[in-house]
Amino acid sequence: MNRRQKRELNELLGDRVRWDVSMAEYSTFRAGGRAEALADVDTVECLQALVRWLRTNDVAWRIIGRGSNILVSEQGFAGVIVRLQDALAGVARGHEPDCTGPGPVTVRAGGGCSMARLLAWCTAHSLSGLEFLAGIPGSVGGGVRMNAGAWGQAMGERLQALQVLDGEGGLRRLEAAELRFSYRRLELDGQDPDRMIIVTAWFGLERGRQAEIVARCRGYLARRREKQPAGVGSAGSFFKNPAGDYAGRLIEAAGLKGLTRGDAMVSPRHANFIVNTGRATADDIAALMVEVQERVYRDSGIRLEPEVCIF
Numbered sequence: 001m002n003r004r005q006k007r008e009l010n011e012l013l014g015d016r017v018r019w020d021v022s023m024a025e026y027s028t029f030r031a032g033g034r035a036e037a038l039a040d041v042d043t044v045e046c047l048q049a050l051v052r053w054l055r056t057n058d059v060a061w062r063i064i065g066r067g068s069n070i071l072v073s074e075q076g077f078a079g080v081i082v083r084l085q086d087a088l089a090g091v092a093r094g095h096e097p098d099c100t101g102p103g104p105v106t107v108r109a110g111g112g113c114s115m116a117r118l119l120a121w122c123t124a125h126s127l128s129g130l131e132f133l134a135g136i137p138g139s140v141g142g143g144v145r146m147n148a149g150a151w152g153q154a155m156g157e158r159l160q161a162l163q164v165l166d167g168e169g170g171l172r173r174l175e176a177a178e179l180r181f182s183y184r185r186l187e188l189d190g191q192d193p194d195r196m197i198i199v200t201a202w203f204g205l206e207r208g209r210q211a212e213i214v215a216r217c218r219g220y221l222a223r224r225r226e227k228q229p230a231g232v233g234s235a236g237s238f239f240k241n242p243a244g245d246y247a248g249r250l251i252e253a254a255g256l257k258g259l260t261r262g263d264a265m266v267s268p269r270h271a272n273f274i275v276n277t278g279r280a281t282a283d284d285i286a287a288l289m290v291e292v293q294e295r296v297y298r299d300s301g302i303r304l305e306p307e308v309c310i311f
Contacts, residue, residue, distance in 0.1 A: 001036060001079075005057050009037065009080070012053055016040045023072040023081070026064070028137060030233035031264075032072035032282050035081045042086035044171070044199060051197070052169040054080060062311055063197050065139025066114055069146065069235050071310045074282045084112025084141065084199075091121045094202050104204035106160060111141030111198040115148070123217065128208030129158050134217040135224040137236065141198035146307065147181045151220060156181030160202040164188075167195030184240050184307060229267045233276030238289065239304040247304055248272035251292060254299040261288040286310060 001009070009017055017039045023032035041047045054061045060079030064070055072081075091113050094106030105127055109118050115133045118140055122130055132153040136143070147156045162174045180187045188196065228236075239247035251257070251271035259266045260277075262284030267273035274288055289306060297303050 001057075001059060005059065008053070008057075009039075012049060013039055013041075013046075016042070016046075017080075021081075023067075023070075023077070026081075026083075027067040027070055027072070027235075028233060029071055029235055029280075029282075029285060030276050031280050031285060032070075033074045033076035035072060035077045035079075037080045039080050039082050040085045041082060042084075042088060044088070044165075047082075047084070047088065047165060047197065047199070048169040048171070050080075050082065051165060051167065055168060063141070065112065065142035066137055068137035069142060069308055071235065071282050071285060071308055073286065073310065077311060082197075084110060084139070084197075088112045088199065089114075089117075089139075091118050093125070104160075105207060107203045107205055109140045109201050109203065111139065111144075111200065113140045114138070115140060115143050119217065122205060123210065123213050126208055126210045126213065127205040128213050128216075129205040130155075130203065131213060131216040132220060134220040140201050144198050144201050145186050145196075146184050147186055148184075151223075154181065155203075156186065158203045158205065160204045162198055162202070163200040165197040165199050171199070227270055229269045229273050229275055232267075233280070234267070234273050235308045237272045238274045238306060238308055239272055239292075240307050242302050242304065245302070246272070250296050250300050250302060250304065254292075254296050256292055256295060259288065259291070261285075261291065264288045266292060282310075 017037055019037055021035045021038040023035050024030055041050055061082055063082045088110045089112030091109045094108035107122060115136055115138055119130055119133045132150045136148055143155050147154050149155060160176050164172050164174060241247050248271040256266050257271050258268045263276060263278040263280035264284040265275055265277050267275050274285055293304050
């Protein structure tokens with residue numbers, strides 16, 4: 001950005017914009033290059049104004065949630081990385097459709113709401129249906145976009161509607177019938193997913209017994225802890241599972257558990273986790289990703305696709 005653009009962005013956002021920010025501090029990988037600017041927005045109106053300014057000035061931008069599925073390259077990001085905060089990160093009982101009758105209870109969550117906060121709120125209100133999110137990091141917006149899920153369940157199955165902001169700053173409400181979910185993907189006809197911000201999501205849940213909901217959440221967490229590495233930086237499952245198989249099985253079959261590049265390592269505990277064992281750089285992680293892809297392809301003929309967004 002030039003001086004005029006930086007001045008205008010400061011005037012638009014005030015102390016909600018920071019400059020030359022290390023994204024290692026905002027990524028669960030604990031690695032990443034620097035962003036030219038990091039902007040926190042807390043209202044729909046502020047978000048609309050920012051997106052319109054970015055478009056008018058042809059400034060690159062990306063939306064992130066809790067940093068659990070991203071890696072900013074060592075070259076850095078020339079533009080603005082946007083996070084949703086405060087009013088755009090809340091959770092409450094919804095009002096559409098009627099949530100007082102015998103049918104599903106509607107819960108409304110902001111795109112910036114953490115999935116842990118959403119699940120905790122639902123548990124406190126004895127609402128069942130999202131227990132499979134236990135232990136999954138990230139935000140509601142990122143989770144919906146990736147159709148996050150586990151144990152045979154996914155977020156798209158519970159969605160009633162979305163409110164999204166397009167690349168021109170316009171708001172749209174999309175009903176469930178307009179949403180197309182597949183494995184780790186939300187698709188919208190005519191919409192570039194990199195230019196779509198999930199502002200609000202409405203979920204349909206059932207009333208349940210709080211003790212049973214808590215027990216299910218604890219069971220899912222225990223199963224995760226048995227299989228997944230802890231105490232190291234990671235982005236969770238690094239590669240998408242190919243049709244009819246598992247990325248972790250393919251990586252292990254290629255003999256890649258424990259493979260390292262710098263301080264980045266294929267976890268000995270779960271082969272589909274690339275972990276930061278100390279001071280790994282984004283370049284270390286990216287180089288290890290490429291080597292895993294190449295060696296799995298040579299071994300099985302399958303090209304693994306990353307879940308992690310690298311930019």
